[in-house]
Amino acid sequence: LLLPLSSLYLPLQDLSLNIDPSSIRMVLVIFLPLFLLPLANSLLDVSWWSSVAQLNVGSMLSSGSTGMTRLCPQLEGLSPGQGRICELFHEHMPAVGAGAFNAIQECQHQFRNGRWNCSTPIAHLGPIHKQTTKEAAFTYAILSAGVAHEIGRRCKQGRLPSCGCSEEGRPTSIKEDWAWTGCGDNVDYGYRFSKDFIDVREKEYDSKRSNDDGKSLVNRRNNEAGRKLLKKHSSPKCKCHGVSGACNLKTCWLQLPTMRRMGDVLSKKYHNAHRVIINSRGNMQFMNGETMNGKRSRRAMLTDLVYLEDSPDYCRQDRSMGTTGTIGRECKKDSNGSDGCDVLCCGRGYNEETSLTKSKCRCKFEWCCQVVCDTCLNSTTIHTCK
Amino acid sequence: MADGAVIENLSTRKLLGILAALGLAQAAFFAVGAFFAPVPSSSMDFEMVKCADQTKGAAGHWFHLRPPRCDLIESLATYTPSSFDLREIVFIAQMPHARNNLQLEYSPWFQFLLGLVHVEVEYSDVFKYVPGAKLMLEVRMGVRTRESAPDAWEEYADVNVTRTLDCTIDPSKKSEGNFYTCDTLDLFELGSNNYPFYLLNVRIPIDTEACRRDPVATPNCQIGKINELHVVAIHQNGGFTAVWLWLKTLLCPIVIAACYWFNRRLSLLPRPRLLLEKAILALGMVLVLLDAPLEWLSLVARLPCLLLLSDLRQGLFYTVLFSFWLIFAGEHLIDDPQLNNLSAYRINLSLVAVASLALLVYDMAERGMQLADPFYSVWSSEWGATVAYISIYVALACTLAYFVFLFYKIVVVWNSIRRKRAAHLYRTSENRRLKFLMLFTLLCSALTIAAYFMRQFGEASLHGDSADDSILTHSTSAFFTGTFGMWNIYVLLLIAMYAPSHKQYQGAHGLIDENEDLMSGEERGTESNPLTTFLKPAQD
Incomplete structure (x- = not known):
């Protein structure tokens, strides 16, 4: 059965995301309170991320900095230190939100086939943050990298007027500094802001709750690993501009990696994450005996993810553990990987369902800018876990 | 001797x-x-902000960030333009940036200003990038002195810039969400730096008719799915x-x-x-x-x-x-x-x-x-x-x-x-x-x-x-x-x-x-x- 249908698309547009932006806004306005409500009370560790991640939308709604100052008290779960930074740098908050949003999307992309798919029953993130598992390590790292990424990006766009120029703490001489030596790097600024804003939380926890079993230490380290990796994977680009374009004069700058690249890098780190324990002095120690103080291992390990606890069983739904279980997840019947029904459904078996879907097919791309497609009705078999 | x-x-x-x-x-x-x-020398990196211009450039307006005059397009992927020539999308870069809440200024001590453009092309099965594609940018460069009003930009250049877009991608990365690695293109070079402020308004117009007739010779037909434009401005340090x-x-x-x-x-x-x-x-x-x-x-x-x-x-x-x-x-x-x-x-x-x-x-x-x-x-x-x-x-x-x-x-x-x-x-x-x-x-x-x-x-x-x-x-x-x-x-x-x-x-x-x-x-x-x-x- 064929329904011929020709549609027009423009080259700059994504086919899959060709939605009117206003409709997105509407959807998000409606769901925004729903996201925040159940989180606020029970899951303190996460709620701030979730609320900040909504800021992306908030900025779209107000489209500017008007009324931003009032925004900080509305954000749930910010620590006192974060609240202060929020007040001071309120125009940074939409960037933080957008960064977190991108990070979560990337996390879900990376783990789309895993038993843990970076989601919880309530919102994007669950109490996974309360534990210090491998998955939490990944989430911490990608969130802090995402925030640094977005801050650096907005600096480049010129949408953050307060991006640092060179060293901190010399704002009065900035004109002279800039004229004399040029400006610092945006990646550095994003890195610093992300560090200040995200890590301040863990530091406060350190002082308040002395026996958090070193979770803050581990979280901070994973945050740092994410940011460090972002910096490390920024690729330098150079331009020769000497006499006749010769390389006797050369200027280089750093180019941020895409979030997809960061996701790829971090998921590799996730698979090689190190189990650590907190020793009696409150320091981190590797399980297999190698110490953090060994000079060589320390250098090699700074960008590695670490975790304290074993992952919970992601097969079962357990709200107290923050796992959603894999019931209802779509799986691939013949796959041997983590998305195969055997693995994903944890041996519970799967349902088979055949459905008819409409899809664009036999697309012809006409130069330029025009895609002509037919619409086909396909019967597809979907397997879902029991 | x-x-x-x-x-x-x-x-x-x-x-x-x-x-x-x-x-x-x-x-x-x-x-x-x-x-x-x-x-x-130092460089300053600008990710061009996208603004919507309903007049499609006919009114000759300048679009800038400070003071704000830009109907911001957050993402091109979600923007629906009203016509096919895409003239209503304006990429802007206002140079230099503001930092620490201060509008920086270029100074004559900087001697020169070298502008490069880096195009971010996302892989797309539909909008294919063809190696050696011609990219044509409609560039307007405005300058402003310290004395003039913040939105009083004076036209310095209005040119069509054609460059060849050289991009590569790893065959294993050929899926949506991945990006090509593209060479940086030369945009401009100013032999002196006597204006404190510069503004770039760039459009990438597409002539659909010509593209259908001759996609190779017509610029902007094979440039793929462009996500962002970056401008890098290099100057000598004072x-x-x-x-x-x-x-x-x-x-x-x-x-x-x-x-x-x-x-x-x-x-x-x-x-x-x-x-x-x-x-x-x-x-x-x-x-x-x-x-x-x-x-x-x-x-x-x-x-x-x-x-x-x-x-x-x-x-x-x-x-x-x-x-x-x-x-x-x-x-x-x-x-x-x-x-x-x-x-x-x-x-x-x-x-x-x-x-x-x-x-x-x-x-x-x-x-x-x-x-x-x-x-x-x-x-x-x-x-x-x-x-x-x-x-x-x-x-x-x-x-x-x-x-x-x-x-x-x-x-x-x-x-x-x-x-x-x-x-x-x-x-x-x-x-x-x-x-x-x-x-x-x-x-x-x-x-x-x-x-x-x-x-x-x-x-x-x-x-x-x-x-x-x-x-x-x-x-x-x-x-x-x-x-x-x-x-x-x-x-x-x-x-x-x-x-x-x-x-x-x-x-x-x-x-x-x-x-x-x-x-x-x-x-x-x-x-x-x-x-x-x-x-x-x-x-x-």
């Missing part, structure tokens, strides 16, 4: 003293770069300009004085000038040109031609320096009957001339044309690129041939001197002057090359965890001031050492035999004896 030059009459002690002093001066040049000057200018200002009078002194010495000689002396004088003169601190003018007036001029001055210096080496080596071939005759070198000198001319052609085609149109690039047209390639390859080939020949000549000279020394036909002093210059030249060239590679290495290590700690990244300027100072010292030393000695010129005349007699004379003996005794073991 030039008889009785200072170098031959100087005691070893004095010579060593002078060399030590110059060594200190060299260290000082290096230190100035290392401790006073910042890195030579601190570096200041240090550089002061160095030049201080050195220039010294070189002028040295040239004047050398010339006076020559004119006091009762014989006509030798070719070698003329060559040294010429070298001194082009160094004066190179050192002339013309850039001071750029601080008060708009002189976009200074960038080209500084290229030309450097080119001239290298041309004369290379010619000088050739003449110097040739003039030591004593048996050559054609000594002291410039036309004897014409074939070899023509290598230098052709190389210089080829580079001149390229430089005029690129930077010369940019005086008229800052967005011009010789590489953007096929014809221009061919001319550019030809001139660069010709220059490379000539330079290579030149060095092969120079090396051959030096070997010949060396051998002939050895032969003569064995037959006791050659004076020690001749040998000494040659050896001295050869060693010194070798040292200077080696240091220049070393400095070049150190700089490259320093820039390469820009990236890395401990980038801030790298000494090399911070000493780029030191290598610049160091090599600059070194070549100044080189020429000054040549002038000083190869000038006719005052102990000599009063009674001297052109005959070598008579000088031989003078050499053994009492007046000279006092100075040359310790020298020859010192150098004897070194030569054996």
